[in-house]
Amino acid sequence: MPIETRIHGAGGTVTGTAVDLEAEAVAVPVRSGPVAPDAEVAKSLPFTLDELLALHGAKGEAGEIVAAPVQVGGKVRELLLYGVGEAAPAELRKAGAALARRGRGRTALVAGVPSGDLAAFVEGALLASYEFRIGAAAPKGPLGTLAVLTEAGPDADAPAIERGTARARATALARDLTNTPSGEKDPSWLAARAEEVAREAGLTVRVRDEKELVEGGFGGLLAVGSGSVRPPRLIELSYTPDGTPDRHVVLVGKGITFDSGGLSLKPNDGMKTMKTDMAGGGVVIAVMSALRGLGVRARVTGLVAAAENMPSGGSMRPGDVIAHYGGKTSEVLNTDAEGRLVLADALAYADAELDPDAVVDVATLTGAAKVALGLRHGALFSNDDALAEALTAAGAAAGEPLWRLPLVDDYREAIESDVADVSNMGRGGFNGGAIAAALFLREFVGDRTWAHLDIAGPGRATSDDAEVTRGATGYGTRLLLDWLTA
Numbered sequence: 001m002p003i004e005t006r007i008h009g010a011g012g013t014v015t016g017t018a019v020d021l022e023a024e025a026v027a028v029p030v031r032s033g034p035v036a037p038d039a040e041v042a043k044s045l046p047f048t049l050d051e052l053l054a055l056h057g058a059k060g061e062a063g064e065i066v067a068a069p070v071q072v073g074g075k076v077r078e079l080l081l082y083g084v085g086e087a088a089p090a091e092l093r094k095a096g097a098a099l100a101r102r103g104r105g106r107t108a109l110v111a112g113v114p115s116g117d118l119a120a121f122v123e124g125a126l127l128a129s130y131e132f133r134i135g136a137a138a139p140k141g142p143l144g145t146l147a148v149l150t151e152a153g154p155d156a157d158a159p160a161i162e163r164g165t166a167r168a169r170a171t172a173l174a175r176d177l178t179n180t181p182s183g184e185k186d187p188s189w190l191a192a193r194a195e196e197v198a199r200e201a202g203l204t205v206r207v208r209d210e211k212e213l214v215e216g217g218f219g220g221l222l223a224v225g226s227g228s229v230r231p232p233r234l235i236e237l238s239y240t241p242d243g244t245p246d247r248h249v250v251l252v253g254k255g256i257t258f259d260s261g262g263l264s265l266k267p268n269d270g271m272k273t274m275k276t277d278m279a280g281g282g283v284v285i286a287v288m289s290a291l292r293g294l295g296v297r298a299r300v301t302g303l304v305a306a307a308e309n310m311p312s313g314g315s316m317r318p319g320d321v322i323a324h325y326g327g328k329t330s331e332v333l334n335t336d337a338e339g340r341l342v343l344a345d346a347l348a349y350a351d352a353e354l355d356p357d358a359v360v361d362v363a364t365l366t367g368a369a370k371v372a373l374g375l376r377h378g379a380l381f382s383n384d385d386a387l388a389e390a391l392t393a394a395g396a397a398a399g400e401p402l403w404r405l406p407l408v409d410d411y412r413e414a415i416e417s418d419v420a421d422v423s424n425m426g427r428g429g430f431n432g433g434a435i436a437a438a439l440f441l442r443e444f445v446g447d448r449t450w451a452h453l454d455i456a457g458p459g460r461a462t463s464d465d466a467e468v469t470r471g472a473t474g475y476g477t478r479l480l481l482d483w484l485t486a
Helices: 049-055 089-102 118-128 154-179 187-201 210-216 219-225 274-294 339-354 367-373 385-398 409-415 433-442 477-485
Strands: 003-008 025-031 065-072 075-085 108-112 145-150 204-208 233-239 248-259 299-309 321-323 329-331 358-363 378-382 402-404 450-454
Touching: 025 049, 025 065, 025 089, 049 065, 049 075, 065 089, 075 089, 075 108, 089 118, 118 145, 118 154, 145 154, 154 187, 154 274, 154 477, 187 204, 187 233, 187 248, 187 274, 187 299, 204 210, 210 219, 210 233, 219 299, 219 321, 219 339, 233 274, 233 339, 248 274, 248 339, 274 299, 274 358, 274 477, 299 339, 339 358, 339 433, 358 385, 367 378, 367 433, 378 385, 378 433, 385 402, 385 450, 385 477, 409 433, 433 450
Parallel strands: 003 145, 025 075, 025 108, 108 145, 248 299, 248 358, 358 450, 378 402
Antiparallel strands: 065 075, 204 233, 233 299, 321 329, 378 450
């Protein structure tokens, strides 16, 4: 859906009309109170906007919409009074999403947008319009065009619209990659999509196949992928900005393209959403796709550890010991705790070979994080307070909130092994499964500044809510882009 600024208002009034823009609906923002602005399009109504709002008990809250027919130029249009609250970024994002959903099936809608974060409004509208379907199209398609009217005008608005569009496009890419069924999406398919992104976004790319993984000693990836006829891949994307980079960041994504649990087999219901177990890898690819367009000043390397976890005669077994990249070993106590095994290889490689200033991994790693924080907050673990604070602030600004959980050193005993350096599953008596998983990953980052984002809860959604759509959410994409552009 294109979003355009064609004309602008002055003095806080909306001067454009629906017929001016050949739109079927015109939307007027209402602030908390409710407080409705002057709107020329409402002059043909036999009542005031305040009376209409009072009739519906409107409060001007973000996402609230009151509708009425209005005659413009001899044609009946729909007037939408949409709440924007205090026009904070989160409220404008929610308001944009509400308008886009209300406009489904319409060819065009024109909306007055109050001064504030226009990029957030654009993000909300575009992301709420996202859909992923295989087969017949939805009965009522997304809004065709959203034209915005602002006091600033087209020239001033263009950068914000471009920024919001770029961030929404990256998030939609993460959703597309994650929503694709696993029958089509295997590690090689994911690597091919990464290569396409690299060509389009001015990145370099290297994909290690199973032969190179054996030669390089990537034992975690090889073990997790050993049960599948579709072998693992390690995808490496590299971005270097023009000029001198201000830092080097490595992003690491879990890329389990389907997770059956391996020999520690999941029940059927537990497998139904496992096409989304590579959401972290999708986020890393999506973030990399937007870096050049957003002018990110950091050098960024993206690593996606991709494998399919399947049961077969060749699968890893509980009790096996894996030698990861660099030589550290882990004992497999549960083959369904596979994400940390592939991430360990990528983290160890980043530490040993890439010399980053900071490493951030993102993964749908544990059900424990979902139980602790629900479906809207991601779990954050970090060995550095400044990095944790920066990521938390970025998440708040992006509408992708994080909650920091502790790396409890006393719990390190939970991942001790009798035969290896660590075990991949916390032993009984400690609980705190998300913490145990984070402690496992910490073993492979050396002394690097590091953060781990467990997005098992917010990585997928069961229903539409504001800019979030049912299915893969792309959670983490805008958060990381906010952090990298700060």
